[in-house]
Amino acid sequence: MVNLKWIHESFPCYSNRHSSNHGSTSSIPSSPTEYRKAVEALQQEERQLAFDAAARSKASKTEQDAALILEKIREKERESLSGTPDQFLANVDRINSGDLIKVAQNFPKGAHLHCHFNTVLHPSFLVSQARDVKCMFIRSTLSLDSQSDNFKNAAITFSVLQDSTQGADIFSPSYEPLAWMRYSKFLERFPGGRENAEEWLASKMILSLEDAHATDQTIEGVWDLFNRSTQMMKGLFNYESAFRNYIGNAIDSFVAENVMYAEVRPNFYDRYIVSDDGKEQLDHHAWMRIIQEEVAAKITRLDATDKRGSFKGLKVIYCAPRSIKNEDMAWCLNDCISLKKSFPDLICGFDMVGCEGRGNPIRDYITELLHFQRTCAAQNLTIPFIFHAGETLESQGETDNNLYDAILLGSKRIGHGYALPQHPYLMQLCRDRGIALEICPISNEVLHLCASMRGHVLPALLAQSVPCTVSSDNPAYFRSSLSHDFYQTLIHHDSMTLYGWRVLAEWSIEHSCMDSEQKADAFVTWKASWEQFCRWIIKFGPDILNFPSSPGIVDGGRN
DSSP states (O other), X not given: OOOHHHHHHHOHHHHHTTSSOTTOOTTSOSSHHHHHHHHHHHHHHHHHTSTTHHHHHXXXXXXXXXXXXXXXXXXXXXXXXXXXXXXXXXHHHHHHTSSHHHHHHHSOOEEEEEEEGGGSSOHHHHHHHHTTOTTEEEEESSOOOTTSSTTTTOOEEEEEOOTTOOOOOTTSTTOOTTOOEEHHHHHHHSTTOHHHHHHHHHHHTSOOHHHHHOTTOOHHHHXXXXXXXHHHHHHHHSBHHHHHHHHHHHHHHHHHTTEEEEEEEOBOOSOOEEOTTSOOEEOHHHHHHHHHHHHHHHHHHHHTTTTTTSOOEEEEEEEEETTSOHHHHHHHHHHHHHHHHHOTTTEEEEEXXXXXXXXXXXXXXHHHHHHHHHHHHHTTOOOOBOOEEOOSSOSSSTTTTHHHHHHHTTOSEEEXXXXXXXXXXXXXXXXXXXXXEXXXXXXXXXXXXXXXXXXXXXXXXXXTTOOEEEOOBSHHHHTOOHHHHHHHHHXXXXXXXXXXXXXXXXXXXXXXXXXXXHHHHHHHHHHHHHHHHHHHHHHHHHHHHTSOSOGGGSTTTTO
């Protein structure tokens, strides 16, 4: 709450505006010195209301020194990027060669709460997995005749099919679109061979700078490209060996990013994945058993190394498309309940996925969603809603109204929530009820919610102390990682500092679906990692900034 008494006492002219003496200037500071003092007092009052004020006030000497060094590293990084475009995709190669990304990678991020499971890893991982699968097939919307220019525009999909499937020739001028070709044959026939083929396929799933920011690109257009990538990725993910291998490698990527816990979002609308020979269908219970087995195996291996205790686990948010029929949504909700009973420690929430502007609003499924909540309550099951909502530029439109629905239905967190600053009362409710937003900076930029991170709503949300976490959404499509998302928050926003990063990491643990005992353990591990990280900055900084190891003795070091 703003201290209005202080404002009235310090600035009587504010009160005078509400009196009859509108022309009085007696309360205006009489000298530049008094004015500077008044400005400093007002700024200090505002700092005390900042979301990171408590972290600043309790900061240790080590944290204070690390924060000063991080400021200097940011200044140096900004100088190196001076004159370059603001967009992430325009700068990613420069970012990857700089020093600030190294700091972001070493930063202990806590929990990663918004990542779509099949896009955690670079597309090349799934492409390479497919090369040895005998029954993998590929198809295209256009012939890939070497004399054509269809390679750019062709939409590609994959599927594991029966070995007896008759294969077509994608490279023939007479190829009939969407006819299947055996993938091994495709790799043999592709111009330049297998390596060129795999590089081309992976590149088609990544949104380029031109894809995202061409002068004639629109929100609709970039979502078309996004959905094309999703369809292409789908068939590379939905078979047994790829699904199984993905889990351990995804956890390795989390550990490499200094993420200690993750909540992933698979799309459960596909009711089966298939065995590698295409003969068997593995239902959702089989999916969950595979996830359970692979997570346990990976944690056991991590605990046997020097990474003991560094990764606390993984949970699953059940996702259904927001475009399906009501009866299909009812099936998904019942399936979610069934999986929760069988895997109580793994299923942690329910969400709807897909472009909000193209799908149905949450309230279209209100009958099914309320029935789901009553059933959970009757059976003593805890499956909170964790809805995507407000991923839009609309104000008071159908898509924007998902924010009202999410809050009324008790959503534990809100995915994106980009439109929330247009709703001051909803912001207040999120703050008062502890509904955290899962902010995905790079995704929001690439999908045209903001022109660049400079125009992102995160600072406005944090200025109102709305709890936020930072996530990567679909990093496979954006040449990014969670470290890049944190990098973006720091490089473009003066209000974000080391202390802000600390608060974001702590909020990610606090607002996760871990139980109280798991959270307590996670906080103990995270705090030790945080202290180690601050010491690392103090050691790392002087080497790249060319000043002595103690920033307190540097001329101007505390400015």
